[in-house]
Amino acid sequence: xxxxxxxxxxxxxxxxxxxxxxxxxxxxxxxxxxxxxxxxxxxxxxxxxxxxxxxxxxxxxxxxxxxxxxxxxxxxxxxxxxxxxxxxxxxxxxxxxxxxxxxxxxxxxxxxxxxxxxxxxxxxxxxxxxxxxxxxxxxxxxxxxxxxxxxxxxxxxxxxxxxxxxxxxxxxxxxxxxxxxxxxxxxxxxxxxxxxxxxxxxxxxxxxxxxxxxxxxxxxxxxxxxxxxxxxxxxxxxxxxxxxxxxxxxxxxxxxxxxxxxxxxxxxxxxxxxx
Numbered sequence: 067x068x069x070x071x072x073x074x075x076x077x078x079x080x081x082x083x084x085x086x087x088x089x090x091x092x093x094x095x096x097x098x099x100x101x102x103x104x105x106x107x108x109x110x111x112x113x114x115x116x117x118x119x120x121x122x123x124x125x126x127x128x129x130x131x132x133x134x135x136x137x138x139x140x141x142x143x144x145x146x147x148x149x150x151x152x153x154x155x156x157x158x159x160x161x162x163x164x165x166x167x168x169x170x171x172x173x174x175x176x177x178x179x180x181x182x183x184x185x186x187x188x189x190x191x192x193x194x195x196x197x198x199x200x201x202x203x204x205x206x207x208x209x210x211x212x213x214x215x216x217x218x219x220x221x222x223x224x225x226x227x228x229x230x231x232x233x234x235x236x237x238x239x240x241x242x243x244x245x246x247x248x249x250x251x252x253x254x255x256x257x258x259x260x261x262x263x264x265x266x267x268x269x270x271x272x273x274x275x276x277x278x279x280x281x282x283x284x285x286x287x288x289x290x291x292x293x294x295x296x297x298x299x300x301x302x303x304x305x306x307x308x309x310x311x312x313x314x315x316x317x318x319x320x321x322x323x324x325x326x327x328x329x330x331x332x333x334x335x336x337x338x339x340x341x
Contacts, residue, residue, distance in 0.1 A: 077226045084124040088311030090131035094149045097133040111153040115160035127167040136172035138203045154185040172203040183222040195229035196252040200237040210256040226259040247283040260287035269312035
């Protein structure tokens with residue numbers, strides 16, 4: 067299987083599972099939840115980046131999670147892209163100890179690549195890379211061909227593209243005859259830099275059987291995209307990266323601010339496994 071230069075660059079190290087902390091931006095201008103303060107959005111993102119850095123998290127991932135209900139890729143407006151760019155600049159400066167990534171919901175992968183290029187980020191999280199599925203926002207089609215051509219076109223080949231497979235908050239009945247292993251192989255064949263396995267929804271645990279199957283099926287990085295806690299870390303630590311949002315928040319709810327005690331306890335536990 068062909069691999070891209072980005073994979074060979076190894077954005078995420080593999081001395082242990084990379085812990086990736088989610089930065090859920092407050093609702094952007096134009097969305098129903100916007101509270102009227104552009105600077106408030108950026109300030110909270112910067113503060114969370116600093117908290118994650120102090121805790122020793124390996125990487126952070128910026129996402130417009132509060133923009134509910136999400137719009138499909140081509141309907142994501144310039145006001146969202148502009149805000150994501152402004153936040154990314156501040157987060158990149160605050161979190162200078164490891165890789166920083168970005169995801170723009172829903173399925174706005176080209177926009178995420180442009181933000182990453184403009185702000186010096188290391189990777190994006192992309193939805194709908196291979197095979198079609200029905201998401202909350204409607205039918206989402208595969209985008210690997212156009213996305214990687216766009217990456218080449220704008221000169222962003224140093225930005226890794228990590229791709230969800232059989233992703234959460236989606237129905238996969240139209241690809242029910244294609245299992246998660248074959249989906250992962252297809253993503254690798256289409257030059258994904260890493261695949262992300264998730265549970266059924268935000269905060270839902272990943273099937274360890276599916277994780278193990280995907281790890282056996284591909285040679286590219288495999289990341290866990292939901293449901294990791296201090297209690298189940300052992301089950302997932304073989305993954306290249308663990309993307310954690312809800313568990314690090316107060317009450318373990320994605321919409322809340324970071325619970326620094328929970329975060330510190332988790333990272334202490336992770337470090338204890340290195341000894």
